[in-house]
Amino acid sequence: MVKKQILYVMGVSGSGKSTIGKLLANKLQFPFFDGDDFHPEANVKKMKAGHPLNDDDRQGWLEKLNEVAIENLANGAVIVCSSLKKKYRTILSKNLEDKHKFVYLEG
Template sequence: MFKKQILFVMGVSGSGKSTIGKLLADKLNIPFFDGDSFHAEANVKKMSEGHPLNDDDRQGWLERLNEVGIENLSTGAVIVCSALKQKYRTTLGHNLENKHQFIYLEGSFELIDARLNKRKNHYMPKGLLKSQFEILETPIEALSVSIDQSPDEIVNEILEKL
């Protein structure tokens, strides 16, 4: 039985956050929110030009995603976002009354780079992958799942661990 909570599906670009997040939300019959759709236009423009966001760029975005979590506490929700640093995860979990869980989609640079080479029509240039791995602070508190398996296998593993 799923305990109503906010599930943050996190990881670097290309790790499968949106795919896994949608599947997980469908299986749990809870709302799905893609963090990318909450970025300010200036952030999307900056990333599409190949420039990584800095902490100041991300702050309002992280606060908005936290608000989405708070707004959906009664039903539970899946929110996907990179959440690469501990301080980002702290902002995301603020006032969620410990009713949230981070799910870290873990994969090697080589595996994810190969995936990004196949991706089309995404605003995040694959050149930014290196910068994401450089700032990634591997979460200790998260439920970690290897992405070196099928999406259904990943979701099943998450459901077992929840």
């Protein structure tokens, strides 16, 4: 039996997060969530205009991904997002205790 937990698949752009995350979710029979789908409209507009997001832009987005994780603790989930900074992983880990792991992809 697979332990129900939250798996954050992290890595730089183009490292295969979505591809590997979907395969992993399918294998484990966990729901899959692409972090990009949870960006607020202001972030999407900023990125489309070619401007990088800063930590302030990411704060609410990371908090939302943490909420998604908490909502899925009972069944487990695979959530993909870059989460390259320690402080981002701290936000994503809030209230998850030992029920989550970060899977780092090097591309």
